[in-house]
Amino acid sequence: MSISKSLTNSQLLLWTGQQLYPNTPLYNMIFTFELSGKIEVEIFREAFRLLVQHSDAMRTVFEVVNGVPQQKVLSELVYEMEVMDWVEGEDFEVWLADRNGRMFDLSRCLFDSVLIRFSEEKYVWYSSQHHLISDAWSASVLYRNMAEIYGHLLNKTKHKISEITLFNSYLNYEKENHKKANSAIQFWQQKSQSLPQTPRLYGISKPKDNIPPTQSQRIICDLGLERSTRLRALTREADIRAWTEHLSLFNIFTTVLFAWLHRISGQSELAISTPAHNRPTAAFKNMPGVCIELFPLIHSIEKNDTFKRLFQRISVSSLEFLKYAQSGMVSPELNRGINVVLNYIHATFEDFNGIPVTSNWLYSNHADAIHDLRLQVVNFSATGNIQLYFDVNEAVFDVTLKNRIKGHFLKLLDAFIADRTQSIFKASLISEKEYQEIIIDFNNEKNKMSDTLEPKMSDTFEVSDIFMSVLELFEHQVKNNPENIAISYKKENCTYSDFNKKINQLAHYLQSKNIRPGSRVAIYTKRSPDLLVSIFAVWKCGATYIPIATDYPMERVQYMLKDVQADLLITHRNLAVDINTDGLVLNLDNEYKKIRKNIDTYLSVKSDAPAYIIYTSGSTGKPKGVVVSHKSLSNYLQWAKSAYITKPNPTMPLFTSISFDLTVTSLFLPLISNGQSIIYEENETGADLALLDVIEENKVDIIKLTPSHLALLKGKNYENSLIRTMIVGGEDFKTDLAFSIQYSFSKKIKIYNEYGPTEATVGCIVQQFNTKNTVQKSVPIGVPIANMQAFILDDFGHPVPQGVVGELYVAGAGLAEKYWQRADLTKEKFTKKHTALAPRMYRTGDLARLNESGQLEYLGRIDQQVKISGRRIELGEIEAVLNTHPLVKNCVVTLQAARNETLDPQLAAFYTGTKTAANVLRKHLARQLPDYMLPAYFSYLDTLPLTKNGKINHAALPVLNSAVSEHIYVAPSNEFEEILHELWSEVLEIEEIGVHDKFLNVGGNSLAALRLVTRIEEAFDLKITVNKVFEYPTIAELGKHIEAVILEILEQEANQ
Amino acid sequence: MTNTITTYIEKEILNSPDTQLTDQDDLLGSGLVDSMGLMRIIAFIEEEFGIAVPPTDMVIEHFMNIEAISNYVLKRQTIDG
Structure with missing residues (x-):
């Protein structure tokens, strides 16, 4: 018995891995050798006995001494090799599966060897070792020596078994080498510090698990002789x-x-592990034992990479790898987070003492859990036919995916072989079958409905050139249900018939004002019956309406009016004051009597004019108009009616901003469904809290709103709510919010997640939230609605394989016509480049993937567009306006993460030039931008941090909490302010709030206001409404208000 | 110089002092030395002769046999020196 020795670094990793999974054959290295010839069984057994006797690795066992694993070589290991005759009719595969799963007792014997006789001329030698004592090279050393010893014994010739190198010499070498390998140690240390994050293969995030599953499957891919030959020929090219x-x-x-x-991951910085065989010398090349160690190869992929360019970089790094990959360098840190291994195996198994052999490397169907994929490149029999083994972890690769990867890899390998000067992005990855599934079938009208929506929704409708416009659909309701209530506003109700009368009168009046087909009429009113009357009247004249929210700053309003060249502006008296327009203004209050004098006769002018133009944030500094046709609008609303309206006389609130296309659903859906629209007007101040009134009054059964709205409702019980259908849109819908809402409302409530940019008309992709099978962080956005198609493409315009993240493109009947007077932008965004898929598509700029269940998942933006409370903001627009300030030289605006889940993320502006007071800059922006686009923080920097490529390095910008905020800080000056300051700090989670800082500017939102009000009521023992927080938006103002309220209470008490 | 290189290869890579390597023996093509072995040889000549071998120089022409290696080392020494 020899002395105990410590393990090599490589062995230590294997040993630890095995301890984590004591009953899993993770490291069983199993080979079968099919020998087609006569074997002398007793000589074979004797040969194996000699092999074990002369290989210290084979006699090595492991034990724990004082908590430390040790290895020692048994001087003698008695092993009688099993020889068995195969019983005909039995299933060899079953026998193998059982044998492969056997665990080795690490303290006794770490190998298994069986000779199975199938016939006199056919044997199988089953030979397996634990990885702790062997590797692929070692397996071939054992095989070759076995064959040699057998040959010599058979021929009774002399042989020198002693030439098998002892593993003990490697142990010494490893130690010695480590001592003098300073540059290698340094090299790998540096590498281990620059490991990129783990890529998600096919977009799949592995479920987090304390003991992640090791189940793995081997997919074998024969490259074939022709391909292998071409590859070999390539290796001779200069x-x-x-x-x-x-x-x-x-x-x-x-x-x-x-x-x-x-x-397949979209990640540019990538690392794989690859083993070094660590047998540089002839002696080590003839030694059983484990020498391999895994080292990382790190590369970044560039957009203009060809195979050749990438190959050149990789060739250089291979040389570095060979230079520094030395025995004893491996450590857990070195390969941290690397989920892909490339194992190029040199080992071969040639004939067995003249007997032809077929060798097989069997798989225990388990591998280290961290390794999502091991790609093994083998050519055991040296026949020239290279094989690829894809060993894939089953927690990542499901059945469908497993069957696809081979094809995807080969597409790229073949592209390399065919023309290595081509871009690595040029070849499409997917097969015809996949194309059929994810492009054709996915967008097939028949398949869309069944998965996500109620059976009812299968009554599809055709959108042809002859279609019912929303106006016609509405008139249909007027004709059929004239006495039903169409609109309810404050305490007034209006029937379809009365409503239609008002519309007709206004339409005739508009005609007298020269509103014709193709005219553009801006509507600048609050949410009111007049708003709806105006829209329909505009349509009756064949004209287009442009909604402009009344809370927009005047400069923005003026810009829109000018840009759209409005022929008329419809507004109310109190709003019209500031408007300065060259065109006509129709003040509804002033001209009420004149309008009412008009006849109420049917009027409908045929026109191809668009239904509306809605302005959205534009990255160049000015908002842009999206032109939507009646056909597109009708497609969405007819679908919405068929999908969402499940009972007669639906009641729906109109309570969101008219400038957002999200509101289009609430504007029209009830009025084409014989339903009732309940209108909630904006209040005078700050945040729009109409939702709270909607919920409080409890009159509606269907509602369209944003996730931010839902957050306001979180945590209370709404069992008595009449709401049965919720359509959620405008921004990413988090699953935990969806769960919370589903449980706080009646169980019968249906929640739909509706996705759709303005350019694709309100909603074009939808998913009903399902508590049972939603596992993602966000609710998937689902599948396209009727007559719409969705595609996920890469930069080259290829459909990406299922699961892979790409850019979402949409096509179909709901596409907007264009951007208003922006031919260049229209051409870019409404692309006609992919006519094989659809004649015209809208590039959403959104990242998405098609998940395993065939649902689309939204994953963020490609560009700088952000959303706050469902409102779309181009950071570039804010930057462009800020750059026009004379003291600002350059700037960048970023969205900083919310400090907690109840707060919104905040905009922060960083600028260079001359240090300027924040309120000066804010005022400058506020002239052109709506409140929600104003940064909460302005921070002066000497220079903006840049990346290597000269772009602004967003990651290097300071985060909000450490950024120097430049609002003018004024400390609390009385008791009221002090208490309020404390409450604000608590709710907003920041310390330095001045008493003149506006609530919205320091991160406040409606949700925070609700929390603040609860605390104020407790602290001062009084009742105040949420609106007060916005009416008195600073600590100072709110303090005065509370002081006044308390005084009033005290006076009342004194008088009693 | 060739002697030093020959001795190193025979002793450290081939582990057999009996082997008689000639200066023209094809090291890589014959399979006597593999990529990893050749890297050890490069590390050895870098240290022994005080040169640095850049990756662009790591081509067969410079390392196919002992004669080529010696020539390369001489050339490199003039450049580096």
């Missing part, structure tokens, strides 16, 4: 040729692997 053919092939497979990983 730009490919490395020192050896093996090295050239290794470089080719590494290149294709990196290209593939990038294409």
Whole structure:
């Protein structure tokens, strides 16, 4: 018995891995050798006995001494190799599966060897070792020596078994090498510090698990003789040729692997692990034992990479790898987070003492859980036919995906072989079958409905050139249900018939004002019956309406009016004061009598004019108008009616801003469904809290709102609410919010997540929230609505494989016509480049993936567009306006994460130039931008941090809490202010709030206001409404208000 | 110089002092030395002869046999020196 020795670094990792999974054959290295010839069984057994006797690795066992694993070599290990005759009719695969799953007792014997006789001329040698004592190279050393010893015993010739190198010598070498390998240690230390994050293969995030599953499956891919031959031929070309053919092939497979990983994960910085065999010398090349160690290869993929460019970088890094990959360097840190391994195996198994052999490397169907994929490149029999083994973790790769990866990899390998000067992005990855599934079937009208929506929704409708416009659909309701209530506003109700009369009268009046087909009429009113009357009247004249919210700053309003060249502005008296327009203004209050004098006769002018133009934030500094046709609008609303309206006479509130296309649903859906629209007017101050009134009054059964709205409702019980249908849109809908809402309302409530940019008319993709199968962080957005199609494409315009993140494109009947007078932008965004998929598509700029269940998931933006409370903001627009300030030289505006889940993320502006007071800059912006686009923080910087490529480095910008905020700080000056200051700090989670800071500017939102009010009521023992927080938006003002309220209470008490 | 290189390869890579390597023996093509072994040889000549071998120089032409290696080292020494 020899002395105990410590484990090599490589063995230590294996040992630890095995301890984590004591009953899993993670590291069983199993080979079968099919021998087609006569075997002398007793000589075979004797040969194996000698092999064990002369290989210290085979006799090595492991034990824990004082908590530390040790290895020692048994001087004698008695092992009688099993020989069995195979019983005909039995299933060999079953026997193998059982044998492969056997665990080794690490303290006794770490190998297994069986000779199975199938016939006199056919044997199988089953040989398996634990990885702690062997690796692939070692397996071939054992095989070759076994064959040699057998041959010598058979022929009774002399042989020198002693030439098998002892593993003990490697143990010494590893220790010695480590002592003098300073530069290598340094090299790998540096590498371990620059490991990128773990890429998500096919967009799949592995479920987090304390003991992640090791179940793995091997997918074998035969490259075939022709492809293998072409690969070999390539290795002789000047730009490919490395020192050896093996090295050239290794470089080719590494290149294709990196290209593939990038294409299926979208990640540019990537790392894989690859083993070094660590047998540089002839002696180590004839030694059983484990020498391999895993080292990382790190590369970044660039947009203009060709296979050749990538190959060149990889060739250089392979040389570095070979130089520094030395025995004893490996550590857990070195490969941290790397989920892909490339194992290029040199080992071969040639004939067994003249007997032809077929060798198989069997799989225990388990592998280290961290390894989502191990790509093994093998050519055991040296026949020239290279094989790829994809060993894939089953928690990541489901059945469908498993069957696809081979094809995707080969597409890229073949592209490399065909023309390595081509871009790594040029070849499409998906097969015809996948194309059929994710492009054709996914967008097929028949398939859309069944999955996500109620059976009822299968009554599809055709949108042809002859279609019912929303106006016609409304008139249909007027004709059928004239006496039903169409509109309810404050305490007034209005029947369909009366409503229609008002519309007709206004329409005739508009005609007298020269409103014709194609005219553009801006509507600048609060939410009111007049708003709806105006819209329909505009349509009756064949004209287009442009909604402009009344809380927009005047400069923005003026810009829109000028940009859209409005022929008329419809407004109310109190709003019209500031408007300065060259065009006509129709003040409804002033001209009420004149309008009422008009006849109430049917009027409907045929027109191809668009239904509306809605302005959205534009990255160049000015908002842009999206032109939507009646056909598109009708497609959405007819679908919405069929999907959402499940009972007669639906009641729906109109309570969101008229400038957002989200509100289009609330504007028209009830009025084409024989329903009732309940109108909630904006209040005078700050935040729009109409939702609270909607819920409080409890009159509606269907509602369209944003996730931010829902957050306001979180945590209370709404069992008595009449609401049965919620349509949620405008921004990312988090699953936990959806759950919370589903449970706080009646169980019968249906929640729909509706996705749709203004450019694709309100909603074009939808998903009903399902408590049972929503596992993602956000509710998926689902599948396209009727007559709409969705595609996820890469930068090259190829459909990405299922699961992979790409840009979402939408097409179909609901596409907007164009951007108003922006031909260039229209051409760019409404692309006609992918006519094979659809004649015209809108590039959403949104990132999405098609998940395993065939639902689309929204994953954020490609560009700088952000959303706060469902409102779309181009950061570039804020930057462009800020840059026009004379003291600002350059600037960047970012969205900083919310400090907690009840607060909104906040805009922060960083600028260079001359340090300027924040309120000066804010005022400058406020002239052109609505409140929700004003940054909460302005921070002066000497220079903006740049990336290597000269772009602004967003990651290097300071975060909000450490940013120097430049609002003018005024400390609380009385008791009221002090208490309020404390409450504000608590709710908003910041310390430095001045008493003149506006609530909205320091991160407040409606939700925070609700929380603040509860605390104020407790602290001062009084009742105040949420509106007061916005009416008195600073600590100072609110303090005065509370002081006044308390005084009043005291006076009342004194008088009693 | 060739002697030093020959001795290193015979002793440290081939582990067999009996092998008689000639200066023209094809190291890589014959399979006597593999990529990893050649890297050890490069590390050895870098240290022994005080040169640095840049990756762009790591081509077969410079390392196919002992003669080529010696020539390369001489060339490199003039450049570096």
